[in-house]
Amino acid sequence: SQTIHQWPATLVQPVGSPLSLECTVEGxxxxxxxWYRQAAGRGLQLLFYSVGIGQISSxxxxxxxxxxxxxxxxxxxxxxxxLSDSGFYLCAWSVNQGPYEQYFGPGTRLTVT
Amino acid sequence: AQSVTQLDSQVPVFEEAPVELRCNYSSSVxxxxxxYVQYPNxxxxxxxxYLSGSTLVESINGFEAEFNKSQTSFHxxxxxxxISDTAEYFxxxxxxxxxxxxxxxxxxxxxxx
Numbered sequence: 001s002q003t004i005h006q007w008p009a010t011l012v013q014p015v016g017s018p019l020s021l022e023c024t025v026e027g028x029x030x031x032x033x034x035w036y037r038q039a040a041g042r043g044l045q046l047l048f049y050s051v052g053i054g055q056i057s058s059x060x061x062x063x064x065x066x067x068x069x070x071x072x073x074x075x076x077x078x079x080x081x082x083l084s085d086s087g088f089y090l091c092a093w094s095v096n097q098g099p100y101e102q103y104f105g106p107g108t109r110l111t112v113t
Numbered sequence: 114a115q116s117v118t119q120l121d122s123q124v125p126v127f128e129e130a131p132v133e134l135r136c137n138y139s140s141s142v143x144x145x146x147x148x149y150v151q152y153p154n155x156x157x158x159x160x161x162x163y164l165s166g167s168t169l170v171e172s173i174n175g176f177e178a179e180f181n182k183s184q185t186s187f188h189x190x191x192x193x194x195x196i197s198d199t200a201e202y203f204x205x206x207x208x209x210x211x212x213x214x215x216x217x218x219x220x221x222x223x224x225x226x
Binding site: 105 | 214
């Protein structure tokens, strides 16, 4: 069966510091991968998605970036965090054809102080 | 462009009462439809999905949703809720030809004794 991991689970970082969140998927090959942000009291905002190694689509302009160095690894980064980057970050995967139903990881709670 | 509307941000109900969470969508093409559930500080879990065929779909824990093409709706229902159903519920749509989901803003279901 497929599993998705995210780490760290929680993170507290000062403004201006760098960020690296990691997501890995097991049990499937060539998945589509997604990064979402969920701010307090708000819905899900799609940040990036990837249909293959090195292929990244950005949905919103911001100081975040994403990379996919390996087939089942998806990384969310920032060079300098802003207060507004605080939130709950979710990684998800789907098969790369068909209905594209997505399966989510446990999330990372990021607090920028 | 497609959109998903969940009109109710919160729905308070008493235990063992019936509940309906509303979801309406707009799309110029055919769609796949999904309901996800999110418990506090966790990722989203796929609750049920409509891909094709019967317009009434059911989950293993008693929820059901009915696809109504003429009203562009996919409302979620349960005849008798439990305290453990307290969570946030998200409706999502994937139009044909797209590889990403569009989510509604979520409905918080609050079940009290």
